[in-house]
Amino acid sequence: MCSGSFAKCLGVSLIPLAIVCVLCNILLFFPGGTTVEKEQITEQVWYFGGILGSGVLMIFPALVFLGLKNNDCCGCCGNESCGKRFAMLSSILFAAVGVVGAGYSVIVSAVAINGGPQCGIKNGTVISWTYPFENGNYLTNSSMWPVCIEPSGVVSxxxxLFSVLLVMGLIQIALCAVQVINGLLGCLCGDCCGCCGGSDGSV
Known part of the structure; x- marks a missing residue:
């Protein structure tokens, strides 16, 4: 398979992942599926890890990867003037942008999972909004979850959602890392080495 075709496959895979991350980040603004006050939303949600990191920043490398296949294949092998090698080299830079964006989302998600959500807990006769969990202690002890009274089901x-963001971010990092290798091979060996047998594209 030509490296340009492989890059296109990676680009096609990145787009739905980016959409899922954006949707997850948006849903996090409605903890437990309900509307709360702005200051009652968990702090890490406002870092926009899914919207900016794994979302917007991931669209750029995805579009670049998709566009690599649009270049003329035949006659490009060993011919740097056609721009194919440069295109593959530039894809490495955009892949690095994708790694940075997804890495940001992964870090934000990991911090949010470790710290737990902000929620309403019963403090005497009133409901106080705070972060009742520390250092991920609630992850292995689900019996602690009912301490969050409002919103209902906010812990799960x-x-x-942050677990989905974490996993999606790791997958995006892996796909961008694969494109770095693919881009290097395309830059060094040419994008379509099997297309050079003739001007009609035969091998």
């Missing part, structure tokens, strides 16, 4: 909501 928080944990599920």
């Amino acid at each position: 909501w928080h944990l599920s």
